[in-house]
Amino acid sequence: MSAELAAEFEKQFPGGPLIQAALRQPTDAFSITVLFGPSGSGKTTVLRCLAGLERPTRGYIRFGGETWFDAERRIDWPPQQRGIGYLFQEYALFPHLTVAGNITYSLAGVSAVERSRHLGKMLDLLGLTGLESRYPKELSGGQQQRVALARALMRRPRLLLLDEPLSALDTPTREPLRRELRRVLAELRTPALLVTHDRVEAIALGDAVVVLDEGRVRQSGPVHEVFTRPTDVAVARIVGVETVEPAQVLGVADGLATVALGSVHLTALAQGVTPGQCYLYIHAEDVTIEKGTPPLTSARNRLAGHIREMVREGPMVRIILDCGFVLTALVTNQACQELGLREGEPVTALIKAPAIHLIPRG
Numbered sequence: 001m002s003a004e005l006a007a008e009f010e011k012q013f014p015g016g017p018l019i020q021a022a023l024r025q026p027t028d029a030f031s032i033t034v035l036f037g038p039s040g041s042g043k044t045t046v047l048r049c050l051a052g053l054e055r056p057t058r059g060y061i062r063f064g065g066e067t068w069f070d071a072e073r074r075i076d077w078p079p080q081q082r083g084i085g086y087l088f089q090e091y092a093l094f095p096h097l098t099v100a101g102n103i104t105y106s107l108a109g110v111s112a113v114e115r116s117r118h119l120g121k122m123l124d125l126l127g128l129t130g131l132e133s134r135y136p137k138e139l140s141g142g143q144q145q146r147v148a149l150a151r152a153l154m155r156r157p158r159l160l161l162l163d164e165p166l167s168a169l170d171t172p173t174r175e176p177l178r179r180e181l182r183r184v185l186a187e188l189r190t191p192a193l194l195v196t197h198d199r200v201e202a203i204a205l206g207d208a209v210v211v212l213d214e215g216r217v218r219q220s221g222p223v224h225e226v227f228t229r230p231t232d233v234a235v236a237r238i239v240g241v242e243t244v245e246p247a248q249v250l251g252v253a254d255g256l257a258t259v260a261l262g263s264v265h266l267t268a269l270a271q272g273v274t275p276g277q278c279y280l281y282i283h284a285e286d287v288t289i290e291k292g293t294p295p296l297t298s299a300r301n302r303l304a305g306h307i308r309e310m311v312r313e314g315p316m317v318r319i320i321l322d323c324g325f326v327l328t329a330l331v332t333n334q335a336c337q338e339l340g341l342r343e344g345e346p347v348t349a350l351i352k353a354p355a356i357h358l359i360p361r362g
Helices: 043-051 099-103 112-125 141-153 171-188 199-205 223-228 233-238 333-339
Strands: 004-012 018-026 032-036 058-063 066-070 084-087 159-163 192-196 208-213 216-222 243-253 256-261 264-269 276-282 288-290 301-313 316-322 326-332 346-351 356-360
Touching (some): 004 043, 018 216, 043 159, 043 192, 084 141, 112 141, 256 276, 288 333, 301 326
Parallel strands (some): 032 208, 084 159
Antiparallel strands (some): 004 018, 058 066, 208 216, 276 356, 301 316, 301 346, 316 326
């Protein structure tokens, strides 16, 4: 059996919310588990309990053969004994120390030669060479993030905890640093737990995801599985499924379900559903828009409708359609221009059967 982080605990705040956590993550190989959910769902509290910065009310936290916390046995290891690294959202760099001083702050008792060697490796790894003598106020946001990450990794923690590490950065800075963060952790083989409410960040960085809402875990599993097949409507909305509608499965045959959404009939894969009430959900990126008479495709669902609203989002355009129900599509600016799409225009929406997911109601 592989070594793992195993945690099941509750944290009750006096007069406040109850946070419940249940986590499993391998620790003998590199992986990133994302704690995902809206603001106030309890993500940071879970991270702080794992770090030893908050004491759970009940439950346990185990790492490999060690017990970091056990309420019944009155075990509660301090943060420094757990061998973790923690990257705070605000970075918390020491303003009076240089880049080199911040990074090597945790190396008390290490010889000057060893300190210099470790520092050089970390500067190279994170692209900070040449900035050793600068102070935090002389660095860009991206450079400060790298310094904070270098400091957290300097003692080669057995587990790295990251609390929304990229949220303070602008979009152009965030995107390359997202790739760099994944690369650095993979190179060092450091398992990590990362808090975020950013869907793109979760998908880009995570191997597994734990979805939290109102203080409890709603779903966990591989990132692709959770984001493409949420188990209930609450999770579907949290992970950003744009179209979520109540519907009725009319019948199932040959692995396909016929679904009624008002007067509109759709064909979907019949995975785990039988005739009866259900929720239907469709990711916006799975909807194709055509003008005029669309060419024959493998899409079983061809819905006539019109454009109600168009919202530009950087290189993409979010298009709200009325197809007898409200349907959202996401297309590139280029495709939008080539098709000459305008609000109020009639269009055809094409959706393949595997892109329509069904969740039984009740």
